[in-house]
Amino acid sequence: MLGFPGVDVGGGWLIFKLPPAEIAVHPTDGPGKHEFYLLCDDIEKTLADLTARGVTISHPVRDERWGRLAAIQLPSGADLSIYQPRHPTAYDLEG
Numbered sequence: 001m002l003g004f005p006g007v008d009v010g011g012g013w014l015i016f017k018l019p020p021a022e023i024a025v026h027p028t029d030g031p032g033k034h035e036f037y038l039l040c041d042d043i044e045k046t047l048a049d050l051t052a053r054g055v056t057i058s059h060p061v062r063d064e065r066w067g068r069l070a071a072i073q074l075p076s077g078a079d080l081s082i083y084q085p086r087h088p089t090a091y092d093l094e095g
Contacts (some may be wrong), residue, residue, distance in 0.1 A: 003053070035081070043068045043084040 006016035040046040043061055050072055051057060058079050059071035067086045071079040 002050070002055070037069075037081040037083050039089065040082055040084055043070060043082065046082060046084075047072075 002016075004016040004018060006014055008014055047057055047061070047070055056073040057070060058073040059069075059081075061068050061070045063069075064083075065086075067083040069081060069083040071081045074080055
């Protein structure tokens, strides 16, 4: 579905090799929580590619202060957020 190489370890458990990742840590005055987002360079192109593979876009692109955000629906029915950041990323440090 997403095009990541992976293995089926049985019993419905799929393990995928992912591209390099970042983690962001933010202060909070309330209870702690976590969220998982995939980053992309071009959200319109990414969503078009995923739609062509049969992926359902569950939340269309919306503008946030920090980037352009959308979500896709996983086979479980859960949403997975994808965004195109407007802020510097750790990948900007490469070079």
